[in-house]
Amino acid sequence: MDITFRIRRYNPEAGGKAKPYWQEFELKDVEPTNRVLEMLHRVKWEQDGTLSFRRSCSSGICGSDAMRINGRNMLACKVLVRDVVTGAKNTIQVEPILGLPVLKDLIVDMEPFFAHYREVMPYFINNDPVPANGRERLQSQEDRDIFDDTTNCILCAACTTSCPSFWANGKYVGPAAIVQAHRFIFDSRDQGWKDRLAVLSEPNGVWRCRTIYNCTPACPRHIEVTRAIGEVKLAIQRGKREGIIDPATIPSKFHG
Amino acid sequence: MLLELRKNSNFVCRKVVTVSSLVTTLTETLRYKGAIGQWSWVLHRITGLGVLFFFILHIIDTSWSVFYPELYEKAIAIYQTPLFTLGEFVLVACVVYHAFNGLRIGVLDYNPRWWRFQQRAAVWVLVATVVLLIPVFLLMLGHVIKYYGSNPTVLPLSEVLAEQLPFVIGIGAGIVAAFIFAVFAGLILGNKEKAVVGGISKGSKLERFWWSYMRMSGLLIIPLVFGHLAVMHVVQGVFDLTVAGTSIPGVTATVTQLGAGEYLGNAINDTGTAVEFVGERWNYLVLSVAIWRFYDFALLFLAGVHGFNGLRYVLTDYTAKSVLLRRTATYACIIGAVVVIGVGGAALAGTITNTSVKMAEKARIALVGEIQSHGGDEQEEATNESATEETSTESTDN
Numbered sequence A: 001m002d003i004t005f006r007i008r009r010y011n012p013e014a015g016g017k018a019k020p021y022w023q024e025f026e027l028k029d030v031e032p033t034n035r036v037l038e039m040l041h042r043v044k045w046e047q048d049g050t051l052s053f054r055r056s057c058s059s060g061i062c063g064s065d066a067m068r069i070n071g072r073n074m075l076a077c078k079v080l081v082r083d084v085v086t087g088a089k090n091t092i093q094v095e096p097i098l099g100l101p102v103l104k105d106l107i108v109d110m111e112p113f114f115a116h117y118r119e120v121m122p123y124f125i126n127n128d129p130v131p132a133n134g135r136e137r138l139q140s141q142e143d144r145d146i147f148d149d150t151t152n153c154i155l156c157a158a159c160t161t162s163c164p165s166f167w168a169n170g171k172y173v174g175p176a177a178i179v180q181a182h183r184f185i186f187d188s189r190d191q192g193w194k195d196r197l198a199v200l201s202e203p204n205g206v207w208r209c210r211t212i213y214n215c216t217p218a219c220p221r222h223i224e225v226t227r228a229i230g231e232v233k234l235a236i237q238r239g240k241r242e243g244i245i246d247p248a249t250i251p252s253k254f255h256g
Numbered sequence B: 001m002l003l004e005l006r007k008n009s010n011f012v013c014r015k016v017v018t019v020s021s022l023v024t025t026l027t028e029t030l031r032y033k034g035a036i037g038q039w040s041w042v043l044h045r046i047t048g049l050g051v052l053f054f055f056i057l058h059i060i061d062t063s064w065s066v067f068y069p070e071l072y073e074k075a076i077a078i079y080q081t082p083l084f085t086l087g088e089f090v091l092v093a094c095v096v097y098h099a100f101n102g103l104r105i106g107v108l109d110y111n112p113r114w115w116r117f118q119q120r121a122a123v124w125v126l127v128a129t130v131v132l133l134i135p136v137f138l139l140m141l142g143h144v145i146k147y148y149g150s151n152p153t154v155l156p157l158s159e160v161l162a163e164q165l166p167f168v169i170g171i172g173a174g175i176v177a178a179f180i181f182a183v184f185a186g187l188i189l190g191n192k193e194k195a196v197v198g199g200i201s202k203g204s205k206l207e208r209f210w211w212s213y214m215r216m217s218g219l220l221i222i223p224l225v226f227g228h229l230a231v232m233h234v235v236q237g238v239f240d241l242t243v244a245g246t247s248i249p250g251v252t253a254t255v256t257q258l259g260a261g262e263y264l265g266n267a268i269n270d271t272g273t274a275v276e277f278v279g280e281r282w283n284y285l286v287l288s289v290a291i292w293r294f295y296d297f298a299l300l301f302l303a304g305v306h307g308f309n310g311l312r313y314v315l316t317d318y319t320a321k322s323v324l325l326r327r328t329a330t331y332a333c334i335i336g337a338v339v340v341i342g343v344g345g346a347a348l349a350g351t352i353t354n355t356s357v358k359m360a361e362k363a364r365i366a367l368v369g370e371i372q373s374h375g376g377d378e379q380e381e382a383t384n385e386s387a388t389e390e391t392s393t394e395s396t397d398n
Helices: A036-045 A111-119 A141-146 A164-168 A175-185 A193-200 A225-238 B004-013 B023-031 B036-067 B069-079 B082-110 B112-149 B157-189 B205-235 B240-243 B275-281 B291-317 B323-350 B354-373
Strands: A002-010 A021-027 A064-069 A072-075 A091-095 A100-103
Touching: A002 A036, A021 A036, A036 B240, A064 B036, A072 B004, A111 A175, A111 B069, A111 B157, A164 B023, A175 A193, A175 A225, A175 B275, A193 A225, A225 B112, A225 B205, B036 B082, B036 B157, B036 B275, B036 B323, B036 B354, B069 B082, B069 B157, B069 B240, B069 B275, B069 B354, B082 B112, B082 B157, B082 B205, B112 B205, B112 B240, B157 B205, B205 B291, B205 B323, B275 B354, B291 B323
Parallel strands: A002 A091
Antiparallel strands: A002 A021, A064 A072, A064 A091
16 A cells, blocks of 8 residues: 655754654555554655654664654554554654654654653662562562553653643653652552652642543553552542552453 | 763754643644543533633622622623523533533542543533433523513623623733732742752642542532522523512512512512512521522532632643743632632622612613613513512512
């Protein structure tokens, strides 16, 4: 099949009044099972070498190539042409994710995103001495399951940049940072959860979430993002982390 | 090396105007292909703002029934014009959608694990809104047809709009005052933003409270506002307020025989004035408790705080960049809530006497005459004018 690629371009070096613009590329002999990322490669390699975008692993693990494809945030390497081309018009529209400064073409400055990530202290905090046998801190399978879903985050920013609250207010900590906080808050071995809840109960923390649910379908890892945010809100409301997540309702997609 | 790159990229990104401008946020909300949840959110905001806007007008107007009975008659005459008739339908639709969607958000917020049902729930909210609105609109339409079919005397649109000018000025003054407060706050507290989120923080107990308040108050407001709308807009419409001899819903007679020049206490709108309608309701005692005053105050307070805090949510979402503007937005909401709840509360604590009703009656007669001399309508016979002094004969039937 033939595909028309409509790409949002921006070249900061194009002189004083550089403006973003749309550019179209025609691609022939596209297989419906080709990935969108491969098609971007073809544009770059066959037609316009100046097209700029990020990608590293090309397999949905590194989280480099989140972009807005046909109006929705996705990973270009995880989405097939047939998933986004619908109807008679074989057009794929690609633009950078929204809410972060565009550096060039599809590349955005991820620094504000990572700044929010760092705010929630996304690392394990436990000041107890290590176990006497020198081995790992043990945890029951149930306790591990509670935060299993949010361990899958790859920090691609697809969720955060799908959020209208984040578009309006870049100071909002955003879904991804809350997901990362959730991963530690609900880890029974972690002792920093109260500090994280305090950080997230700031005016620009979880309360900017309006339960719009754009983030959940945007996640290429199928994390239940809005649910995680909701659980953090409840943990703040109740001042405790026990009893908020019912182990029986945990998604079982990665184990059985 | 990395630091150099960082600096350079910051330099570049400052020149790009694609992030977080108000226009981008609004247009991209329309362009992003979010699922139904995104549109529910857009509708929730629009309907909320619509209801709040009417709420402000309505509370101030209604307070006149106590403070300026003559003005209240004019306000009701304005409510009986086509512009407000249309607005009433929009209002009812806004309230119903906002209520149902708010319920959906609240239920899902307290049960995050049910997120899978949110899309279906959003569709059901729309369905339920339409299903409820069909009979409600039919009933309201009945009032509208009956009223406009009788060739009523209607205030001209130009006058209706001119009468809204004080509200525009008042809202403008509130915003200016908020801006001045924000400037002073800037001088005292500085316009520097605290760390974005984080650092060593205790968190905001206030925002935590507001999050719960919005959900809990919403739950309480729903039965109150549905009851209020049912009585005031559906069962008896605004057009019935000025029909003499109508019985007042939710009120039973406490007095069987009224003396000459007395109107209140028989559960009947003898004069066909809106002031008497309000007076009958507010003066109605059950076990020496003015139940409608308490009802109205509960609705006024809960909805007023809910509405202005919702407005603050909307405004501060879009003014994150400027501390000055964000403070202005917050102060404007506080001023609005204090003024509207204060004025409405003062009215609810006030008294409507036979004197007020008499003043209103005179004003009403003058108003009807004025509209007719304006040539507002060809129909010479005013439906209400005739029913002025024959009150004592009608007062006994119920």
